[in-house]
Amino acid sequence: MSIPNYDDGNTQTVKKGMVFAVEPFATNGAGEIRPGKASNIFRIVRERPIEDPDLKVFYEELKEEVSTFPFCERWLSDPKASQKVNKLMRHGLISSYTQCIEVKGGCVTQWEHTVYIEGKRAEITTLL
Numbered sequence: 001m002s003i004p005n006y007d008d009g010n011t012q013t014v015k016k017g018m019v020f021a022v023e024p025f026a027t028n029g030a031g032e033i034r035p036g037k038a039s040n041i042f043r044i045v046r047e048r049p050i051e052d053p054d055l056k057v058f059y060e061e062l063k064e065e066v067s068t069f070p071f072c073e074r075w076l077s078d079p080k081a082s083q084k085v086n087k088l089m090r091h092g093l094i095s096s097y098t099q100c101i102e103v104k105g106g107c108v109t110q111w112e113h114t115v116y117i118e119g120k121r122a123e124i125t126t127l128l
Contacts, residue, residue, distance in 0.1 A: 016118065018116075020115045021113075021115075025100065025109065025110045026108075026109050027102045027106045027108050028106040032102070032104075033101060034100075034101050035098040036099035037098065038097075039096055039097050040074075040096070041071070041072055042071055043095060044062070044067075045092070052087070054084075055084055055088070058081075058084045058088075059088060061078075062076070113125075
C-alpha cells in the first residue's frame, strides 16, 4: 500500500500488522523533483526462471536476504555481486530506482522511518 502526501482518492484502510516506510523529501529549490538517471539502489520486481545455476543461487540468496526491501550491491557479500546484479537487471528480475533531481537545481534530501501498525498505535521501528 502506498500513502501519497496528497488525496489520490484511495480509500484503503490502514490495519493492524501493516508496515510502512515513511520517506519524506526536502529540497532547497522549487520543492519538486523529476526522475534522473538510474541509481545504485535496487529492488526485486518479479519471479522468472533462471537457467544459470550460479545466478539462480545468487538470486535465491538475495530474495532471502533483502525480501521486498531496497538494496545496494555493495551490501552483498558475493565478490561478483556487481556482475550478477547487472545480469538480474537484464533478465528483468530486479530494477533500479532513479535519482531524484530537483527541477530548479536545488539539493534533494530524503529520510526514512519504518512504521509498524500495532492496532490503535504505531511504532517507529527505526528509532529502536
